[in-house]
Amino acid sequence: MHTRFILLNTSHAGNVGAVARAMKVMGFEDLVLVKPRWPDVLTRIEALERASGADDVLRQARIVQDWEEAVDGIEHLCATAMTPRDFGPPTVEPRAHFADLVRQQQGSAEQPPLRSLGLVFGSERYGMFNEEVYRCHACISIPTNPDYGSLNLASAAQVLAYEWRQALGGFQVAEAPSVTSARRADAGQIEGMLAHWQQMLTGIGYLDPAAPKKLMPRLQQLFHRAGLHEEEIHILRGIARKMQQCLKDRNP
Structure with a gap:
């Protein structure tokens, strides 16, 4: 009209x-x-x-x-x-x-x-x-x-x-383009990242190996729910490496 x-x-x-x-x-x-x-x-x-x-x-x-x-x-x-x-x-x-x-x-x-x-x-x-x-x-x-x-x-x-x-019918909301290149991380990649995190959490004193309770299983469930992509695994591994470097700098 x-x-x-x-x-x-x-x-x-x-x-x-x-x-x-x-x-x-x-x-x-x-x-x-x-x-x-x-x-x-x-x-x-x-x-x-x-x-x-x-x-x-x-x-x-x-x-x-x-x-x-x-x-x-x-x-x-x-x-x-x-x-x-x-x-x-x-x-x-x-x-x-x-x-x-x-x-x-x-x-x-x-x-x-x-x-x-x-x-x-x-x-x-x-x-x-x-x-x-x-x-x-x-x-x-x-x-x-x-x-x-x-x-x-x-x-x-x-x-x-x-x-x-x-x-009159309105306009369609433009959807963000889908990220077709992103790939989900597989179980092995998540396990490797968690092992890296376990090492660093122990190193900074957040995880007590003598009384770990259920910290690592809970983190594992959290990351499973998140549906991590490979790029995000790289980010988390990068955080762990930075933690490792900081520990070395503090304890040469």
């Missing part, structure tokens, strides 16, 4: 850049600004710095002078306001409302499919005026701490961009 982020009367260039970044990381690119404080806001250094690589979103963003041009082509508008109104569109929680919009995207016998969504954000100082909220189909309120619900413009944009992307 086509998605547009609409910023009304934005006063801080840095927030515009941060919104562009929030959009790009969630795969959105249509940004429209209505009467921002700075006519050159899209190229101001604060915007470019906060965009942090989302310069392409800023380059294709549009500045318009009225509401009608900003919302042209958008079928469903969501206002963003923390304070519920006693009149106007229903106040909704984003996750549930976005899930409903995805269902509408499929269409039904009664309604054609929903094809576009606009997320509307007010100015940093005043938010959205009632008249602007009334023009929207729904008023989204992000659930926050009831004692402190103040969200920065860019933070609110990031939350809604994430929730909307998740509703």
Whole structure:
């Protein structure tokens, strides 16, 4: 579904850049600004710095002078306001409302499919005026701490961009490449390493050969559970060699 982020009367260039970044990381690119404080806001250094690589979103963003041009082509508008109104569109929680919009995207016998969504954000100082909220189909309120619900413009944009992307199916988390070259240590390698450790633990006085108790069997079980690789055996043998060298240096 086509998605547009609409910023009304934005006063801080840095927030515009941060919104562009929030959009790009969630795969959105249509940004429209209505009467921002700075006519050159899209190229101001604060915007470019906060965009942090989302310069392409800023380059294709549009500045318009009225509401009608900003919302042209958008079928469903969501206002963003923390304070519920006693009149106007229903106040909704984003996750549930976005899930409903995805269902509408499929269409039904009664309604054609929903094809576009606009997320509307007010100015940093005043938010959205009632008249602007009334023009929207729904008023989204992000659930926050009831004692402190103040969200920065860019933070609110990031939350809604994430929730909307998740509703649309989300992105897959990139998995770390598997280490195919690593080989598990065999029983003989582990036994050799343990014998080396036993020698060094005795040398530093940690293991008493006269009363060893179950120290070595416990270490053996620990290393078995760890599923050691050959490279890790080399590391443990290296530790034992360093212990051996230290003992020689102390007792020449």
